[in-house]
């Protein structure tokens with residue numbers, strides 16, 4: 353995508369005044385504000401209707417800028433060197449002298465940080481004197497946005513500006529890893545755990561992984577298109593939308609294919625926009641055919657399991 357500098361300058365101008373701007377990233381769009389400004393961060397929570405105790409991710413251009421705010425260890429450096437910028441978020445210790453707003457961290461001494469790869473986001477970050485707090489640009493508990501159109505659909509003119517960046521190339525949120533003690537995955541996402549394992553060469557713990565949660569009530573609704581979802585369905589009802597990983601021989605009006613040939617990366621990229629489309633086509637519920645639980649398939653299943661908590 354060609355970079356439009358005047359758009360980026362317009363976004364900067366608003367951000368400098370502690371306004372919120374939606375920005376593209378390679379995972380999903382973010383609702384961004386100056387992470388050093390209480391005023392900007394308060395606006396983010398209000399716009400998203402996000403509970404105040406759910407902290408925000410802070411986006412940096414590079415490790416040099418991060419150094420002012422966070423402490424980090426060898427494990428961080430290894431992953432950073434290999435995969436950043438990219439779809440991975442780190443939980444790190446805050447430095448005492450950090451300028452990050454207490455509203456971002458909910459007064460904790462840890463913070464989530466990420467280095468987005470999207471060229472528009474990077475160009476913007478390069479011009480700013482502060483990092484950007486940016487949760488996914490959607491209403492709390494709903495589907496993330498993978499295009500400027502999705503953001504507009506959720507927020508209308510409540511957001512001052514949406515910086516155009518085309519469709520997000522990964523289409524699901526970043527992987528979150530807590531590196532303060534033993535490496536622990538807090539959210540499956542764009543960077544696969546097997547890749548991280550290779551680099552760290554040690555056991556990686558999984559926390560909050562849906563298939564390991566015994567009591568279903570433990571999972572809160574998230575990533576929801578706003579209609580019920582049934583998983584691992586072999587026989588779809590006539591009035592349901594049927595979501596399948598790949599095109600099959602039978603093609604009916606209510607069949608929606610996430611990819612042509614079962615490519616799981618392609619399927620992840622299409623997941624949220626397809627769920628939005630099904631909802632727009634006025635289906636009352638969605639049935640999903642079993643999706644292989646490997647690679648990006650595990651991420652798709654993670655999101656669908658959480659979305660299926662909608663009753």
Ligand code: TXA
Pocket residue numbers: 377379380381382383406407408409441443460462463464466486487488489524525526528538
């Ligand atoms: O791909 C992404 O990560 C996107 C793009 C815009 O960067 N952002 C995103 O942000 O998904 P959000 O806010 O929707 O999800 C961030 C998650 C939240 O579930 C939050 O609870 C968690 O990160 N988080 C933030 N700070 C944390 C901390 N200090 N410790 C543990 N979890 C934290």
Ligand code: MG
Pocket residue numbers: 487488496
């Ligand atoms: Mg989110």
